[in-house]
Amino acid sequence: MIPKHVAIIMDGNGRWAKARGRPRVFGHIRGSSRIKSIVEGASDLGIRALTLYAFSTENWTRPDTELTVLWKLLKKYLIKEVKNLEANNVRLKVIGEIDKLAPELQTLVKSSEACLAKNTGLFLTFCVSYGSQREIVDATKRIVNDVISGKLMATEINEALFENYLWTDFLGDLAKVDLLIRTSGEQRISNYLLWQAAYAEFLFMDVLWPDFSKENLSQAVNDFSKRQRRFGGI
Ligand code: FPP
Numbered sequence: 668m669i670p671k672h673v674a675i676i677m678d679g680n681g682r683w684a685k686a687r688g689r690p691r692v693f694g695h696i697r698g699s700s701r702i703k704s705i706v707e708g709a710s711d712l713g714i715r716a717l718t719l720y721a722f723s724t725e726n727w728t729r730p731d732t733e734l735t736v737l738w739k740l741l742k743k744y745l746i747k748e749v750k751n752l753e754a755n756n757v758r759l760k761v762i763g764e765i766d767k768l769a770p771e772l773q774t775l776v777k778s779s780e781a782c783l784a785k786n787t788g789l790f791l792t793f794c795v796s797y798g799s800q801r802e803i804v805d806a807t808k809r810i811v812n813d814v815i816s817g818k819l820m821a822t823e824i825n826e827a828l829f830e831n832y833l834w835t836d837f838l839g840d841l842a843k844v845d846l847l848i849r850t851s852g853e854q855r856i857s858n859y860l861l862w863q864a865a866y867a868e869f870l871f872m873d874v875l876w877p878d879f880s881k882e883n884l885s886q887a888v889n890d891f892s893k894r895q896r897r898f899g900g901i
Pocket of ligand 1: 677680695698699702721723726737740741744
């Protein structure tokens with residue numbers, strides 16, 4: 668079985684650059700250039716949703732020089748790739764605390780999403796200034812507000828309703844992650860899609876993100892297809 672929703676923690680850019688005696692940002696530049704072929708690979712494999720962790724709520728503590736490069740790379744990706752995504756029928760969403768980004772970048776994000784909104788192929792989602800705990804707290808606040816304003820009754824709150832308030836709501840049934848890949852060999856979830864990955868299969872791969880290839884994605888999908896998922900049953 669092909670995983671419908673694959674989520675990736677793109678880890679190891681810094682180590683990739685360090686191994687080559689280059690500054691960390693060199694790894695981010697190379698890492699961002701990998702995204703195009705992984706998106707193509709995901710579409711070719713029949714994956715329906717690909718969610719990439721580009722920047723966490725905790726990443727704001729990194730030096731300004733590194734942050735500036737990361738924002739430039741996101742901007743460059745959006746400017747350069749929207750045409751290509753359109754040609755490949757890809758839908759794009761950026762989730763996270765987007766209001767913390769520079770206004771110009773926010774506008775670019777919104778216009779890129781709008782350009783691709785009518786497509787029917789792969790859902791490509793970038794998590795930017797994203798933290799799963801923040802997402803869950805945000806959902807809780809909006810639920811409480813809806814209860815206070817009388818739009819919702821407390822007795823109506825259940826898992827399905829809660830999911831409607833998460834930032835992945837637009838994915839519908841696809842929001843549940845089937846396969847979560849972390850590159851670089853680290854074995855942590857780092858505040859990523861905690862709710863959505865409740866029954867995900869985890870795969871920690873010993874390859875640094877700037878080296879991650881379509882073949883690695885294929886291997887991951889192949890590994891997933893051999894797993895037995897029981898969702899708590901027997
Ligand atoms: C983790 O590696 C990677 C990040 C925090 C950033 C990921 C960003 C990109 C791949 C480029 C972003 C561009 C777009 C278009 C979304 P790390 O820096 O923590 O590596 P390390 O653990 O080896 O130090």
